[in-house]
Amino acid sequence: MSGSLLIRGGRVVDPTQELDGPADVLIEGGRVTACGPGLPAAESAREVDAAGLVVVPGLIDMHVHLREPGQEYKETIDTGTRAAAAGGFTAVACMPNTDPVNDDPSLTEFMLKQAERAGWARVYPIAAVSRRLEGRELTEFGAQRRSGAVAVSDDGRPVWSAALMRQALRYARHFDLPVIQHAEELALSGDGVMHEGRFSTRLGVEGIPGAADDVMVSRDLLLVADTGGRYHLAHMSTARSLDLIRAARADGQRVTCEVSAHHLLLTDEDVFDSGLDPNFKMHPPLRSAADRDALVLGLADGSIDAIASDHAPHHPDEKELDFVASPNGIVGLETTLSLCLDRLVAKGVIDLARLVDLLSTAPARILGVAGGSLAPGSPGDVTLIDLERQVEVDPAAFRSRSRNTPFAGWKLRGAPAGTVVGGRRIESAGVPRTGAGEIPALLV
């Protein structure tokens, strides 16, 4: 295990301690042991000069696709977590739609092993709800939990059968796992490739109505009320879904939701203006301006729990197909933080403490993992942020193996300035990684 680290002279923002001000953070034995202003120099502690930087609990991206095993030409656990580190994330939760699907504890163990070898960030595998994502039989939630899975999901496709969803919600209660749903009524989304609205109409493109999401969310929430299960709505995209979540929460249901940066910042008009650039194609699709505005409000008023990238790497050749033929998804690990800092915090939509909650504290709470706080006893995971640094999104410079982003060329103020995982400084700039086994497995 790494030695002690003292992060000195920064502005610490930690909503769990209601802290926003000058403070130092001492990490010993992989955990935070002290957090406060003017900490004395600790013996044998390496110091990180954080003057001019913001110091926050390590950011956790609770929704990414790392593509390994099976689609290593798009991304690997190594390149994906390196992208995470470069983007300011100390941990990611990876979806099970790999090849083979993560429907067996051996896959979870393999992913954790690969993550440890890579050493860039923690990886929390999410197990499949159903075998081979076929939507018929449940996977072994208990064995998966024991191997290190933090949630269950069939993301990429919905748990379509109401009967299976009901059983998943009931069974997951034994292990306190959240069921993460990709809410899509397939009969309504059909062959659609973008939001159904005035812009799909003008382009003659098959649309995906907002109702495709809302119908599924509505059904799921009735099942949550019925089962008392814990439900997390992935990549929420519509105003109505948000209203449904609000109502369920007011009713006392255990429901949470996440949004992606792109659904907060882009709309179907951007798809139109791009001339159907495949880098604007994802599921759920970029919605209407009214939906986008509702999500931004939900972010500000606390209705939305988390921001997640839905990092979905695809090889450049796949995005060189035409819009209809190209696969869904965009990368987000290396853009999410700067987008949020520039377009949400700097614009006054939310403050920095709320952003930390959305990107760290809430994801840790929802996934039931340690982190999201710099209070003593927390894992020594820290993200350093430079609010002043100007960056221009340059896909060619991504550490990710893929380049599919609609944000190329965006000039943003505010950027990650490094991460610390378990007290170890991660050199995200790309210098050789240190050996295996440095990140302690933290499944407390």
Add this chain to the structure above:
Amino acid sequence: MSEAVWQRGDLLGVAELSQAEILHVLDTAESFVEVAARPIKKVPTLRGKTVINLFFEASTRTSSSFEIAEKRLSADNINFSTSSSSLSKGETLLDTARNLEAMAPDLVVIRHAHPRVPHALAERLASGVINAGDGAHEHPTQALLDAFTIRRRKGRVEGLKIAIVGDVAHSRVVRSNVLCLTRLGADVTVAGPRTMMPEEPESLGARVVYSLEEAIEGADVVMMLRVQLERQARAAFPSEREYFEFFGLTAERLRQANDDAIIMHPGPINRGIEIASEVADGPWSVILEQVANGVAVRMAVLYLLAGAKSGEDGPTP
């Protein structure tokens, strides 16, 4: 003249065209009409030019029309279709473009089931590109030949009341026509069953109604769209007889239009579904004129684009 008005190397959609450009194509087409009446239906205008017709989606009517137009202009033409081509689904656009480029064509005519594929290829190709239909997005030469047909019959387009009726959601013909006809000053109404209307149909730029009677009331031109029987249209209307009963154009219904109204259809027609035979074959029908005019309009487009790409005004017809 074409130097002043026509600078384009591609014809991708009506959306990009100004009124002056549309009128220039129509005026140019007038001079090609009489070629069809000659005993030797051929002019040397595009001699030595190579045109590739790249049809990723089945088409008989449009591809034949282009082919005849190209032959009458003396171009060398090659036809690729999905059945005979290795340029098929799954190939990247860049590879498709490079393969075409290697054959050094002057013009490429593209039909594809997906929207904006011709646009994407045009960005990657040095040769000129003509969109012969991209999904339900645009079909510019169809709209131009329709405007040409209306103008020949009515002497003008401006101020005419034009109704377009049918599966508006899935029709590229309606999108290009609404753009073209409104740009020429027509008063356009689209109509169809609600199950065949896209979201926010007003965004197409036309008045929207949901009954055939309302659409054709006082119309100068009635354009019926083909009902797609082959696609998964079954959820959009319960039966052919019910469609005909509520949205089929009969002589009886046509009385609500102006006395001198003309009837149009992009073809191929479904007799007894969207249009009664008595109307399709009646004195109001200009459906076959559309087909004939299609050749002249496509000759005009090929001529203008070949001229623009070669940097000359092009040889006179």
